[in-house]
Amino acid sequence: MLPLSFRALALSSALFMGGFAFSAFAHESDYSDKALNEQLVMSTVWMQASAEYKALSYQAFNLAKMQFDHYLSQHTGSKKIAVVVDADETVIDNTAYQAWLIGKDFGYSNDSWQAWMDAAEAKAMPGATEFLNYVASKGGEVFYITNRKESGLDGTRKNLKALGFPNIDDEHLMLNTSTSNKEPRRQKVAENYDIALFMGDNLNDFSNDFRTKGLAESDAAVEKNKALFGTTFIMLPNPAYGDWEGKVYEGNWGASAAEKDQMRKSKLHVWQPAQ
Numbered sequence: 001m002l003p004l005s006f007r008a009l010a011l012s013s014a015l016f017m018g019g020f021a022f023s024a025f026a027h028e029s030d031y032s033d034k035a036l037n038e039q040l041v042m043s044t045v046w047m048q049a050s051a052e053y054k055a056l057s058y059q060a061f062n063l064a065k066m067q068f069d070h071y072l073s074q075h076t077g078s079k080k081i082a083v084v085v086d087a088d089e090t091v092i093d094n095t096a097y098q099a100w101l102i103g104k105d106f107g108y109s110n111d112s113w114q115a116w117m118d119a120a121e122a123k124a125m126p127g128a129t130e131f132l133n134y135v136a137s138k139g140g141e142v143f144y145i146t147n148r149k150e151s152g153l154d155g156t157r158k159n160l161k162a163l164g165f166p167n168i169d170d171e172h173l174m175l176n177t178s179t180s181n182k183e184p185r186r187q188k189v190a191e192n193y194d195i196a197l198f199m200g201d202n203l204n205d206f207s208n209d210f211r212t213k214g215l216a217e218s219d220a221a222v223e224k225n226k227a228l229f230g231t232t233f234i235m236l237p238n239p240a241y242g243d244w245e246g247k248v249y250e251g252n253w254g255a256s257a258a259e260k261d262q263m264r265k266s267k268l269h270v271w272q273p274a275q
Contacts, residue, residue, distance in 0.1 A: 031258035034105040039264070040098055043239040047095045054126045056237050061127030064199060064234045065134060071196040072138060082193035083135050084186060086200040087146035089238040091132065092122040092159065098240050117152035120159035125236065129164050136166035141193065143167070145185045145205070147176040183208045197231075201238035215247045215267070 047053050068083065075081060085091050097116045101107065116122075132142050142165070148156055153175055160168045167173075174185045182204060189195060203210035203218060209225055212218045222229075229235060249255055249263050 031256075031261060032105055033107050033257045034103065036257040036261055037101050037104060037107065039261075040102050040240060044095050044098045044102065047093070047238075047240065048099065053237065057126040057128075060199070060234050060236050061125075061131040063230060064131055064197060067231060067234070068135060068138075068140070068196050072140075075194065075196075077194050079192060079194045081140045082143055082189055082195050083132070083140055084143045084145055084189060084195055084198045085132070086202065086205040087144050087148060087156065087160075088122075089125070089201040089240075090199055090205070090236050091125050091128040091144070091165065092163070093125055094122050095240070096121065096123075114151060117148060117155040117159075120155045120162065122159050122163075124163045124165075132165050140196065141167055141172065143172050143174060143189050143193075145174045145182050145189075147180050147182070149176050180204075181208070181211065197234055199234045199236065201236040202242045202244075204243055206233045213247070213251065215244070218244065218247060 064083075072081065088094050094116070097113070100112075100116075135142055144160070144165075144167075146156070153173070156175070157168055157173060160173070174188075186195075186198075198206050200206060203221070206228075207225065209221045210218060212221055225233070246253060248267055249260060252259075255263065
């Protein structure tokens with residue numbers, strides 16, 4: 001999953017929700033990207049500083065190991081076994097890039113993200129290196145299905161190799177070459193491998209069931225697939241960005257900072273104390 005879900009440059013300047021046009025705010029121009037970036041502070045400091053975040057990462061990879069062992073013990077097929085993982089916020093940590101945006105009067109951009117990928121400075125998620133090498137030690141293979149674009153191949157390869165991850169080659173490192181839809185790449189792996197489990201921080205890392213347009217549809221897809229979470233689907237925590245954010249904006253990534261602020265707050269369930 002890529003930071004801020006690679007915000008597309010939409011041209012629309014006003015978004016109507018519940019009959020109200022956010023572009024009508026008189027002081028909209030006073031609300032800047034720098035102000036919106038301040039909302040990254042709590043999620044980013046939690047991801048970088050809290051022991052709870054580290055614990056959740058270890059929990060995910062401990063669970064993945066248990067499920068991989070179980071799958072291995074039950075496997076009777078003739079195909080090799082694979083584990084499919086996303087890269088960003090699943091096996092590598094890009095919170096330094098998120099932290100860099102704080103205090104800046106601009107958001108995510110292709111140019112700055114390219115520079116981050118080229119720097120190859122992302123750290124491993126806690127437990128990731130150990131688990132992926134455990135898979136390899138048991139004869140399994142790891143496929144990295146990421147929506148990083150081909151322009152980031154060299155930096156991504158350098159980064160993953162430096163972190164000691166296995167199977168870093170052209171077959172196993174599957175970047176976005178033509179579509180952000182990961183299903184064709186998952187199917188390509190499934191042609192020659194039995195996939196034990198999928199790991200990701202974004203629902204679209206798991207199945208096309210989750211390629212939904214809205215929050216309600218995503219919620220329904222989770223309910224439909226709830227038995228697979230913790231068994232076939234292992235989810236990593238990422239409160240900073242994701243496809244869910246675009247659904248908050250109803251697909252309007254080009255909305256202004258003020259509009260995004262209001263759309264985010266419109267999704268909050270607010271306690272109303274008794275009068």
